[in-house]
Amino acid sequence: MRFVSDTSPIIALSKIRHLHVFEKLFGKVLIPTSVSDEFLRNCTPDEKSYFEHACENYINVTETRGSYKFSRRLDIGERDALTLALEQKAIVIIDDRKGYNEAKELNLIPVSTRAVLRIAEERNIISDYQELEKALRMKSFFLPGY
Numbered sequence: 698m699r700f701v702s703d704t705s706p707i708i709a710l711s712k713i714r715h716l717h718v719f720e721k722l723f724g725k726v727l728i729p730t731s732v733s734d735e736f737l738r739n740c741t742p743d744e745k746s747y748f749e750h751a752c753e754n755y756i757n758v759t760e761t762r763g764s765y766k767f768s769r770r771l772d773i774g775e776r777d778a779l780t781l782a783l784e785q786k787a788i789v790i791i792d793d794r795k796g797y798n799e800a801k802e803l804n805l806i807p808v809s810t811r812a813v814l815r816i817a818e819e820r821n822i823i824s825d826y827q828e829l830e831k832a833l834r835m836k837s838f839f840l841p842g843y
Contacts, residue, residue: 699787701727702756703778704735706790706810709840711736711744713832718813720755721822727785729777733758768802769795779803792841811840 700723707728710716719726736748752758761780771779775796782789788806790813791797800807814826823829830840 698723699727699785700725700790701729701778701782701785701787702732702790703728703793703796704732704774705792706813707732707736707748707756708739708744709792709810709833709838710813711740711747712836712838713829714747715814715823715829716747716751716756718817718822719751722813722817722820725755725757726790727757727759727781727787729761729774729781730758731773731777735774767799769799771796771799775799779805794841797841797843809841809843811843814840 707716710718737745740748759781761777762784763780765780765783767776767779775791775793778789778791779796779800782805783803788808789800790808791800792809797807797809814823814829817823818826833840
């Protein structure tokens with residue numbers, strides 16, 4: 698199975714230095730160029746270094762081939778992540794509610810960062826997903842309730 702991520706999950710996991718959860722759970726994760734660009738525009742130097750290491754090992758920055766007309770107004774990262782997921786027949790890791798709902802309507806399987814952390818805990822990759830959520834809240838980053 699292939700996996701595509703939107704920007705928010707990458708931001709969240711980078712903030713708490715747990716981006717490696719992607720590798721442990723999924724092996725490789727694809728992201729569109731627009732997601733990489735969005736992340737790099739808004740990250741700290743430490744997060745940038747951590748992300749670049751991930752891109753050398755288990756995150757593949759990939760161009761989308763087409764464009765789709767979506768029923769919701771989405772930002773470029775969500776549009777491209779959904780487009781790439783459609784092209785690759787992949788599960789999409791996405792936190793934005795509109796993007797999440799759009800993915801469901803497109804018969805994609807959307808998964809939130811919270812769900813990724815719960816699965817990581819179930820598989821003993823992390824010890825306590827709630828502690829990581831708490832660490833994110835301390836950095837003023839809030840995961841969706843799904």
